[in-house]
Amino acid sequence: MRLKILFAFLFLSQLLLAQNDTIRLNEVVVSDVQLRDNTVTQTVLKLNDSIIQQNQPALTSLLNYNSVIYFKENGYGMVSSASFRGTTAQQTAVLWNGININSQLLGQTDFNTVTTRDFNSISVKSGGGSVIYGSGAIGGTVHLNTEFQFREAFQNELYLGYGSFNTINTQYRLNTGNKKWNTQISFSRNSSDNDYPFIGTDEKNTNGAYYNSTVNANIGYKINAKNVLKIYSQFYEDERHFSITSENAIRTKYRNINSRNLLVWTNNAGAFTSNVKAAFLKERYQYYDNIENDNFSFGAVQTFIAKYDLVYAISENMKLNAIFDYTINDGEGEGIGEAKRKIGSGVVLFKHKVSNAFTYEVSGRKEITDAYQSPFLFSAGATYGITNWYKLKVNGSHNFRIPTFNDLYWKPGGNLNLRPEGAYQADFGQEFTFGGFQLTATAYYMKIKDMLRWLPTSEGYWAPVNTDKVQSYGAELLLDYTRKFGSHELGIKGTYAYTVSEDENTGKQLIYVPYHKTTGSLSYSFKNFAAYYQALYNGEVFTLSDNDPKYMVKDYLVSNFGIDYRIGKKNTYRLGAQVRNLTNEKYESVASRLMPGRNYNVTLTLIF
Numbered sequence: 153m154r155l156k157i158l159f160a161f162l163f164l165s166q167l168l169l170a171q172n173d174t175i176r177l178n179e180v181v182v183s184d185v186q187l188r189d190n191t192v193t194q195t196v197l198k199l200n201d202s203i204i205q206q207n208q209p210a211l212t213s214l215l216n217y218n219s220v221i222y223f224k225e226n227g228y229g230m231v232s233s234a235s236f237r238g239t240t241a242q243q244t245a246v247l248w249n250g251i252n253i254n255s256q257l258l259g260q261t262d263f264n265t266v267t268t269r270d271f272n273s274i275s276v277k278s279g280g281g282s283v284i285y286g287s288g289a290i291g292g293t294v295h296l297n298t299e300f301q302f303r304e305a306f307q308n309e310l311y312l313g314y315g316s317f318n319t320i321n322t323q324y325r326l327n328t329g330n331k332k333w334n335t336q337i338s339f340s341r342n343s344s345d346n347d348y349p350f351i352g353t354d355e356k357n358t359n360g361a362y363y364n365s366t367v368n369a370n371i372g373y374k375i376n377a378k379n380v381l382k383i384y385s386q387f388y389e390d391e392r393h394f395s396i397t398s399e400n401a402i403r404t405k406y407r408n409i410n411s412r413n414l415l416v417w418t419n420n421a422g423a424f425t426s427n428v429k430a431a432f433l434k435e436r437y438q439y440y441d442n443i444e445n446d447n448f449s450f451g452a453v454q455t456f457i458a459k460y461d462l463v464y465a466i467s468e469n470m471k472l473n474a475i476f477d478y479t480i481n482d483g484e485g486e487g488i489g490e491a492k493r494k495i496g497s498g499v500v501l502f503k504h505k506v507s508n509a510f511t512y513e514v515s516g517r518k519e520i521t522d523a524y525q526s527p528f529l530f531s532a533g534a535t536y537g538i539t540n541w542y543k544l545k546v547n548g549s550h551n552f553r554i555p556t557f558n559d560l561y562w563k564p565g566g567n568l569n570l571r572p573e574g575a576y577q578a579d580f581g582q583e584f585t586f587g588g589f590q591l592t593a594t595a596y597y598m599k600i601k602d603m604l605r606w607l608p609t610s611e612g613y614w615a616p617v618n619t620d621k622v623q624s625y626g627a628e629l630l631l632d633y634t635r636k637f638g639s640h641e642l643g644i645k646g647t648y649a650y651t652v653s654e655d656e657n658t659g660k661q662l663i664y665v666p667y668h669k670t671t672g673s674l675s676y677s678f679k680n681f682a683a684y685y686q687a688l689y690n691g692e693v694f695t696l697s698d699n700d701p702k703y704m705v706k707d708y709l710v711s712n713f714g715i716d717y718r719i720g721k722k723n724t725y726r727l728g729a730q731v732r733n734l735t736n737e738k739y740e741s742v743a744s745r746l747m748p749g750r751n752y753n754v755t756l757t758l759i760f
Contacts, residue, residue, distance in 0.1 A: 181300040181372060181380055181418070184250040185427070185461075186284045187275060190473070190501055192511055193533025193547045195581055195594050197276045197630060202675075203645075204268050206684055206714060208732075208753075209313075209321050209342050211266035211274075215294065217671050217686050217712070219276045220628045220649035223263065224664050224693075227395040227745045229346050229362045232264040236291030237278070237596065238624035238653025238665045240603075243553055243573070245281065245288035247295045249384050249414055251431050254288050256453040256481050257488075259556040265390060265408060266296065267340050269311065269323050270368050273297040278594060278628060280577045282551035283499060283517040283531045284475075290551045290575045290600070298384060300334040300372035308760050315730075315753030319344040334372040341365045346395075348748040351738040357395050357746070359403045359443070364390035378421060384414040393443065397744050403443040409436045427461040451485030453557060469505035474498070481557070488561040493523040509537040524555055525571050533579075545581035545594075550574065555616070559604060565615035573618075575600045592630040599623050622662065624653040643675040660699045664742075666691035666707075680718040687711040695743045708739035710747075728755040 187196065199218055207214040212232040216223050221244070222235045233241035242259035245252050246266075254261050268274060274296055281289035306328045313321035323340040343363035349356045367387045374380050388410040396403060414431045436452040459477035466472055479495045501515040512534040519526040533547030553573040560566050581594040603620035631646040649669045653662045661667070668691035675684040692707045694700070714730035729752070736750040 181302070181382070184247065184295055184297050185463075186250065186473075186501075187247075187277065187295050187297075189463075189471070190284060190503060190513060190515070191277055191281075192503075193513060193535050193545050194281075194579060195278045195545075195592055195628070195630065197278075197647075199274045199276070201272070203673075204274065205716075205728075206673075206675075206686065206730075207268065209267050209269060209323075209340070210264045211268050211294075211296075212263040214268045214274065215263065215276065217673070217688050218645070218647070219671070220278070220630075220647050220669060221276065221292070221294075222649070222651075222664075222666055222669050222690065224741045225264070225745070225747070226742050227357060227360060228348065228748050229264060229344060229360065230392065230395060230745070231262055233260060234263060234291075234294075235665055237598065237626065237649075238622075238651045238662060239291035239575075239598075239600070242556070243288055243290035243575075243600075245285050245293045247285055247293055248386070248412055249297055249416075250295075250429075251412070251414060251433070251457065252286050252288065253412065253433065255435055255556070256455060256483060257435070257437075257451050257485070257557050259288065259553065259559075261294075262408075265364065265388065265410075267323075267342065267364070267366050269325075270338055270340060270366055270386070271296045271298060272336075273299050279547060279579050279596065280531065280549035280551035280575065280598075282553075283515045283529050283549065284501070286497070286517075287552065287554040287572070290553060290573070290577075290598075298336060298368075298370045300329075300336075300370075300380075300382065302329060302331050302334055302372070302374050304331070305329050305334075308758075310758045311755065312757075313753055313755040316751035317345050317348050317748070319346070319753070321755075329372075332374050336368070336370040338368045339366070348751065350746045351736065351749045357748075358399070359393045360395040362390065362392040364388065378419060380418045382414075382416040382418070384412070384416075386410075386412045395745070402441070405440045405443050407438040407440075407448075410434065423465045425463040425465075427459070429457070429459040429461070431455075431457040431459075433457070449486040451483070451488065451557075453481055453483040455482075456480045471501075471503045473501040473503070475501075483557045483561070487563060488557050488566070489563060491557055491561040493521060493560075495519055495521040495523070511535050523560060523568075527552055527572060527574055541584060541586040543583040543585075545579070545583070547579040547581075549577050551577060553604075555604065559616045562616075564611070564613045565606070565609070567616050570604065570616060571602045571618050573600060573602050573604060588634040588636075590630075590632045592628075594628045595626075596628075597623075597625040621656040622653060623656055624651065626651040639679050641675075641677045644673070645675075646670070646672040655697070658697070660697060661694055663695055663697060664693050664705075666693050668707075682716040683714070685711065685713050690741065703743070705740060705743055708737055709735075710737050710739060711735060722759075724759050726755075726757040726759075728757070729753070730755075 225232045234244045236244040246261040278292045281293045309325040311323040325338040346360035369385045371383045390408045393405045411434045417428045433455040438448040438450045440448045461475045464472045483491045497519040499517045503513040505511045514532045517529040531549035535545045537543045555570040577598040579596045584591040600622040602618035606614045627650045629648040633644040635642045653665045670689040673686040689709045711734045716728045719725040
């Protein structure tokens with residue numbers, strides 16, 4: 153009852169603030185304001201449109217070749233999970249226009265279920281972010297955003313791609329608007345027989361076919377100089393046949409249906425900027441343990457989120473931000489029966505730009521729920537520009553991950569006494585910028601406690617318990633160099649991650665965490681022609697907790713090469729071709745799950 157009264161008061165405040173007409177909105181409206189305004193003391197990598205176009209449609213490919221995040225895939229197109237700074241897949245939060253979309257059942261996002269071309273802004277933030285983004289933002293966060301531009305526009309884009317193994321990628325996008333409206337609609341479909349041969353054998357990937365379809369509809373409306381209404385909507389559906397490792401294995405398949413809807417009202421009123429958000433998310437899966445029959449198990453969760461975000465500009469260089477949100481998760485399915493939980497939270501953020509060289513920020517978060525014991529979370533950081541080309545950053549934070557529906561309610565085994573996983577983290581970063589050259593170097597240390605593990609019980613079933621303590625430390629490097637000379641442009645990008653993530657009880661490296669990961673890309677363009685080369689190196693990983701070297705996944709180096717040519721005075725046609733796994737490397741990121749050898753892809757993009 154108190155939460156309802158609070159939100160009624162906040163909504164009334166929004167109405168009152170909406171009456172003030174003192175400032176005007178910028179042409180570009182950003183969907184994730186916290187990412188822009190409250191992460192100056194941490195490293196954020198923004199991936200532009202050209203990089204998105206160079207990679208395969210799935211988010212796994214984009215981030216695998218262009219970020220420090222390590223991915224393990226159960227074969228190409230199959231389940232893909234992330235490890236950011238040596239953490240688990242559940243400890244990386246994925247944000248869709250500022251809303252956490254990690255599964256309430258599993259606690260993670262499958263990165264092969266996200267199509268990158270559906271977004272015009274994709275960013276990766278390293279380090280803890282649970283104060284702002286909630287559960288799971290321990291290793292880092294991935295941000296998928298749609299940004300509105302209020303200007304005269306009417307553009308249609310049709311993307312067609314065909315590649316090896318009968319792989320088909322298509323997308324249609326419409327971007328239209330004026331000074332009051334901006335509408336962005338897209339339809340995408342990706343499918344593949346995915347029956348690639350295994351290098352050095354007579355076998356091939358069996359039962360690996362998949363398809364996925366996505367529809368996006370985003371509308372921005374500038375009510376007046378101070379008020380903007382934004383609607384985001386996405387529907388996703390897929391079917392994947394899970395690859396088998398033996399001809400005698402039973403063939404299975406999996407279906408996903410996700411819908412996401414978000415309404416945002418933004419008001420600028422003098423020193424106050426406020427956002428009222430309402431989101432409705434729905435996830436559902438169906439698992440067929442035998443592809444030959446129609447029997448399946450399922451799970452589904454509906455999530456409603458109400459959020460009020462108020463920023464008060466105390467002065468030109470000082471801001472106070474308060475956020476209140478209320479979340480209802482309503483789940484059902486085999487294993488969890490029917491389950492519901494309600495979570496309320498309050499966040500306070502303070503940012504002070506003391507001078508052009510020095511800025512600091514502090515924040516805190518507290519949640520109220522009867523589903524788990526909620527800790528107090530905090531974050532504090534500072535950045536100092538020693539010269540115009542050298543900057544220092546420091547940040548410390550306390551982050552967490554809440555138990556999932558499966559952890560709490562699975563029958564048998566669910567444990568209502570679980571504590572959230574907690575992590576304390578410290579970052580020290582340096583930025584060097586001169587000419588077209590930018591280098592970011594970050595060292596970090598993290599301690600994780602109460603890590604959740606499912607262990608066998610004396611009753612014969614498995615149950616989750618808070619057991620492990622983990623320490624993770626390492627370094628990350630980001631390199632970006634761009635040089636233009638006449639009609640020529642040269643680009644060099646690279647990342648490197650050194651990661652130690654150890655179980656404190658055994659001193660052993662966690663499984664599927666490489667000590668080393670490196671990516672690099674070289675691009676060149678001249679007038680309408682462009683070519684690029686990209687490479688990915690993943691070090692060896694352990695697959696058993698005792699780090700037995702006999703059961704390691706070997707290191708591998710994979711590279712791609714592509715060309716693009718634009719035709720027409722307004723570049724209305726674009727032809728592309730790509731060779732993937734250029735050197736025909738035999739590799740796997742998960743034991744016994746071989747990835748494709750050399751393969752090819754051609755694309756045609758029409759803009760009209």
